[in-house]
Amino acid sequence: MSFNSINLSIRDFLDHNDIKRAPLNGRQKDRIIHHLVTICSTIEDPRVKGRVIYPISTLIACIFMATLAGAESSYDVVNFWECEKKLYKRIFKTDVIPSHDTFRRILSLIPNESMNTLLVCVIQNLYKTLKKVIKFNQEGLKVISVDGKEERGTGRKTNTSEEIKNLQILNVYDQETGTCIFSDPIREKTNEIPHAQALLKLLNLKDSVVTFDALHTQKETVRIIKGRNGDYVGGLKGNQCNLFQYCLNLFDDDYLTKLSNKGALSHLKTSEIKHNQLEERDFYLHTVTPYELKHAFLEWVGIKSVVCYKKHTIHNVTGKVTDELRCYISSLKDLEDIAYCIRGHWAIENKLHWCLDTVFHEDGMHIVDRQAATNQSIINKAALSICKLMEELLGKKQKSIRGRRKSFGWNFEYSMALMLSLINEKAFEKALIINAK
Numbered sequence: 001m002s003f004n005s006i007n008l009s010i011r012d013f014l015d016h017n018d019i020k021r022a023p024l025n026g027r028q029k030d031r032i033i034h035h036l037v038t039i040c041s042t043i044e045d046p047r048v049k050g051r052v053i054y055p056i057s058t059l060i061a062c063i064f065m066a067t068l069a070g071a072e073s074s075y076d077v078v079n080f081w082e083c084e085k086k087l088y089k090r091i092f093k094t095d096v097i098p099s100h101d102t103f104r105r106i107l108s109l110i111p112n113e114s115m116n117t118l119l120v121c122v123i124q125n126l127y128k129t130l131k132k133v134i135k136f137n138q139e140g141l142k143v144i145s146v147d148g149k150e151e152r153g154t155g156r157k158t159n160t161s162e163e164i165k166n167l168q169i170l171n172v173y174d175q176e177t178g179t180c181i182f183s184d185p186i187r188e189k190t191n192e193i194p195h196a197q198a199l200l201k202l203l204n205l206k207d208s209v210v211t212f213d214a215l216h217t218q219k220e221t222v223r224i225i226k227g228r229n230g231d232y233v234g235g236l237k238g239n240q241c242n243l244f245q246y247c248l249n250l251f252d253d254d255y256l257t258k259l260s261n262k263g264a265l266s267h268l269k270t271s272e273i274k275h276n277q278l279e280e281r282d283f284y285l286h287t288v289t290p291y292e293l294k295h296a297f298l299e300w301v302g303i304k305s306v307v308c309y310k311k312h313t314i315h316n317v318t319g320k321v322t323d324e325l326r327c328y329i330s331s332l333k334d335l336e337d338i339a340y341c342i343r344g345h346w347a348i349e350n351k352l353h354w355c356l357d358t359v360f361h362e363d364g365m366h367i368v369d370r371q372a373a374t375n376q377s378i379i380n381k382a383a384l385s386i387c388k389l390m391e392e393l394l395g396k397k398q399k400s401i402r403g404r405r406k407s408f409g410w411n412f413e414y415s416m417a418l419m420l421s422l423i424n425e426k427a428f429e430k431a432l433i434i435n436a437k
Contacts, residue, residue: 003141003340006127006176009134029417030090036122037061037091043118046109054098059106062088062098064119065416068383069409072361074100074107080409087413107372115375116183119382123179126389126419141231143175143341144205145348146212148192149356152363154373167373170195171381172203173348178388180352180381185374192216197224205230209332211345214239217329219299226302226331233341236327246296247327250286251308259284268335277315283342284308285335302331307338355384359402386419 041057063071066080081088081097089095147170154167170192172182182202184195196216205228212221214237225232236244259266268283286306288297297303311324330338356362360380367373387404408415 003143003337003344006131006134029413032417033065033091033413036065039122040064040118043110043114046111047106054102056106056110058092059098059103060110060115060118063103063107064379064382065412067360067379068386068405068416068419069412070405072365074103077103084412104367104369104372107367107375108369109371110375112183112185112371112374112378115378119378120179120181123177123382123385126386127177127179130389141337142208143344144181144203144208144210144230145173145175145345146196146200146210146216147171147173147345147348147353148186149353151365151373151377154365154367154370167370168192169374169377170199171348171352172196172199173352175344175347177385178347178351179385180378183374183378183381185370193218193221197221200224200228203228203230209233209337209341211341213345219301222303222331223301231302231331233328233330233332233338233345236329243296243300243329244327247306247308247329250306251284251327255286256284256308259286265335268339270339273316276317277313280312281339281343282308282310282312283335283339284310285338287333297329300329303329304333305330305335305338307335307342309339309342351388352381352384355401356380359387359405360384390415390419 037057040060041055043056043060045052045056047056062081063077066077069080071077071080078097078100085095085097088097149169149171151167151169165188168186170182170184170186171180172184173179174181182199184199186192186195192215196212197218197220200210200221201224205225209231210225211233212235214235217234217236217240222232222234236247238244266285268285269281270283271278271280273279284307286308288303288305293303307328307330309326309328311322311326313322313324314320328338328342330341332338332341356377360383362377362380365373365376367376383405384401387401387408391401391404408419
């Protein structure tokens with residue numbers, strides 16, 4: 001099997017082509033930005049008709065564009081458009097900018113599902129156009145990761161001693177494009193597990209591998225994944241105590257030595273120097289036997305293998321040595337594929353959750369309303385996907401996501417027009433000059 005990523009294809013495309021920015025006149029920029037407003041108008045307005053001053057498309061487009069340019073609150077959105085008042089008047093044909101209360105209120109009224117569908121559609125259109133340009137053909141498997149994130153600044157209530165838990169959002173992350181395709185707020189009296197199972201039932205998982213941590217290693221979850229024609233790689237910990245203990249006992253020193261002697265089909269070793277430390281990783285594959293299917297792994301639908309993952313790290317500065325051992329179950333049989341998925345699962349932490357906290361400062365997002373906080377998080381994720389795409393497309397010209405976001409604020413009209421031009425293939429060709437090397 002193979003895993004094909006559009007980001008790798010973009011890099012290969014850039015290796016054989018030079019991309020230059022084409023000059024865009026004011027009329028072209030405004031037309032492209034108007035296209036975003038038109039897309040935002042497709043969302044249903046939950047407000048009472050006849051009492052609406054600002055169209056919903058105006059409000060969503062304003063929040064989204066301001067977030068791309070660095071806004072992190074409703075006050076920031078207002079301040080941004082005050083600085084871009086001429087552009088605001090050109091686009092929306094008025095110089096009256098909505099108040100921060102108006103922006104905050106619309107975020108609390110729009111259903112999270114509608115906001116998620118709208119912005120994921122925008123991101124998917126960007127990638128659809130790009131795939132045509134770079135002639136990317138989807139082959140092999142893709143990895144979809146499931147994990148939750150806590151919004152640490154949301155658990156508060158004014159003038160009360162009542163304890164309020166922080167908002168938890170379950171994210172479904174497509175690693176091929178680096179896009180969060182679902183964001184589901186978790187109700188206070190439940191947990192991630194039923195939410196994940198409900199979301200997985202909505203997905204076509206053919207040619208996909210779903211990765212998840214030990215919390216989601218549930219018999220019902222793997223049954224749903226296999227029922228949707230997908231495969232899975234899931235961690236094991238104490239929540240599945242009997243199965244976890246069985247696997248720990250299985251991978252004793254003698255058995256690990258035996259697997260090492262079998263060669264690449266049963267043992268894979270990798271190493272790299274990263275984050276100022278040396279990491280050595282060993283993956284050991286145990287193929288589930290027919291006897292185990294009827295006993296230890298009974299009711300685990302589609303299970304074919306168990307993997308022991310050992311990591312040994314040495315810090316280059318402090319000399320600190322750490323050792324880690326984990327176990328995973330999978331419906332895959334190829335050790336290299338499973339190792340790829342195990343390593344790839346951390347992308348949802350490193351490339352999504354970490355970026356949301358460090359670039360978009362979500363832990364400092366003090367929005368009390370849960371629906372508004374979820375919608376703002378969805379907007380942040382869409383903006384992050386666009387920053388990643390622009391970073392990939394511009395290659396070495398812009399290395400960091402934080403720098404890419406700053407450029408939206410510093411040169412907003414051009415950056416916005418360049419980004420939105422990806423939605424339309426003809427506009428994309430006009431925005432970029434592609435020369436073969």
